[in-house]
Amino acid sequence: MSDELEYSRDASVTDEHAVRILEEKIRTMQMEAESLRKELNYYKSEMEKLLSPPLIEAIVLDILEDGRVVVKSTSGPNLVVNVSGTVDFSSIKVGRYVALNQRGSAVVEVLRDRDDPLVRSMEVVERPNVRYQDIGGLDQQIQEVREVVELPLKKPELFKELGITPPKGILLYGPPGTGKTMLAKAVATESNASFIHVVASEFAQKFVGEGARVVRDVFELARKKAPSIVFIDEIDAIGAKRVDLGTSGEREVQRTLMQLLAEIDGFQPLDNVKIIAATNRIDILDPALLRPGRFDRLIEIPLPNIEGRKQILRIYLQKMKVDNSVNVDELAMMTEGFSGADLRNLCTEAGYIAIRNDSNVISMTHFKSAIERLRSKKLSKEVVDRGEKYV
Numbered sequence: 001m002s003d004e005l006e007y008s009r010d011a012s013v014t015d016e017h018a019v020r021i022l023e024e025k026i027r028t029m030q031m032e033a034e035s036l037r038k039e040l041n042y043y044k045s046e047m048e049k050l051l052s053p054p055l056i057e058a059i060v061l062d063i064l065e066d067g068r069v070v071v072k073s074t075s076g077p078n079l080v081v082n083v084s085g086t087v088d089f090s091s092i093k094v095g096r097y098v099a100l101n102q103r104g105s106a107v108v109e110v111l112r113d114r115d116d117p118l119v120r121s122m123e124v125v126e127r128p129n130v131r132y133q134d135i136g137g138l139d140q141q142i143q144e145v146r147e148v149v150e151l152p153l154k155k156p157e158l159f160k161e162l163g164i165t166p167p168k169g170i171l172l173y174g175p176p177g178t179g180k181t182m183l184a185k186a187v188a189t190e191s192n193a194s195f196i197h198v199v200a201s202e203f204a205q206k207f208v209g210e211g212a213r214v215v216r217d218v219f220e221l222a223r224k225k226a227p228s229i230v231f232i233d234e235i236d237a238i239g240a241k242r243v244d245l246g247t248s249g250e251r252e253v254q255r256t257l258m259q260l261l262a263e264i265d266g267f268q269p270l271d272n273v274k275i276i277a278a279t280n281r282i283d284i285l286d287p288a289l290l291r292p293g294r295f296d297r298l299i300e301i302p303l304p305n306i307e308g309r310k311q312i313l314r315i316y317l318q319k320m321k322v323d324n325s326v327n328v329d330e331l332a333m334m335t336e337g338f339s340g341a342d343l344r345n346l347c348t349e350a351g352y353i354a355i356r357n358d359s360n361v362i363s364m365t366h367f368k369s370a371i372e373r374l375r376s377k378k379l380s381k382e383v384v385d386r387g388e389k390y391v
């Protein structure tokens, strides 16, 4: 091969390499340009936001037939305004917060519904459908709740006549999954009362700065829906013993608790609103909650004993297709330490095992496998709860 040929091959390899490098550079720069373009758009839109005039917040009071609405601006008079064509008219409702343009002449935006989070963490059931007979192993507790909640709601005159005051609030305490919520719902059903279910831990978290207002709203609703039962689950989230109130979060929880106490104190024992609270941690509750006239009737809802477990199992088994091998007494003996919720899960699990085994009826063998499975699940959960899990 001549020197000349060798040189020209070398030159063409070098050129190819240079082209590849240049192409790579172009690609990188194109990507940079794209990202700079995005950044530019972001800053442009931020600048627009800063320069745009502020809107006026208002609440809708009425919707007129001609398509205009009456609003009350949060700091001013009532106004009759038009609704901008960009707004979905069907989303405008009385009581909804909207934004008016700067001149205050038209609704230009419908704002997030303020009540949304409240509604989400508060369930209102006009008539729950849990009955006393759906609850197993709590006969004595049911009896007590009937006397102190159901009877005063149904027959207040009886108490007036005899001159006795029933408790305004009762506290159900005991381990998770033992039927506290069920019991509260059942009293509401049997007393023909509305059931307002609030989870205290949720509103302590969700309503930063608004806990006290939410408590007020809950009780206002309870009065409107009376006869009613306000069920406050996990009350320890707002009713734990006072800590040193160093942080604003602690002060907030404290304000929520004070409002709750004020609401309870505002009721008369024979008003047709009753408060049932529930906790797994009675040991940490603020004694202020347990003073006479507040939650002064404490009812323990323990894990079911063997008789209780039999009763609960019977409730669930009667709805299931089981064969003759299934022995309730034996199952109750094998499930020491199980809560009502665990027993319900056991029945469901046994059903799944039967399905997996192509069986159209549930047998004792299915139950035994389900117990094994649930026991090991419970065990690993306990380990995790105690923080003993190795990672």
Ligand SMILES: Nc1ncnc2c1ncn2[C@@H]1O[C@H](COP(=O)(O)OP(=O)(O)OP(=O)(O)O)[C@@H](O)[C@H]1O
Pocket (backbone or CB within 6 Å): 134, 135, 136, 137, 138, 175, 176, 177, 178, 179, 180, 181, 182, 183, 233, 278, 279, 280, 312, 315, 339, 340, 341, 342, 344
């Ligand atoms: N005593 C019981 N009888 C029948 N079913 C029960 C019983 N206890 C619990 N269950 C079943 O377990 C489910 C959960 O129970 P529930 O919510 O009432 O427990 P809880 O004590 O309120 O628990 P938590 O403290 O976790 O809120 C119920 O919906 C029901 O299916």
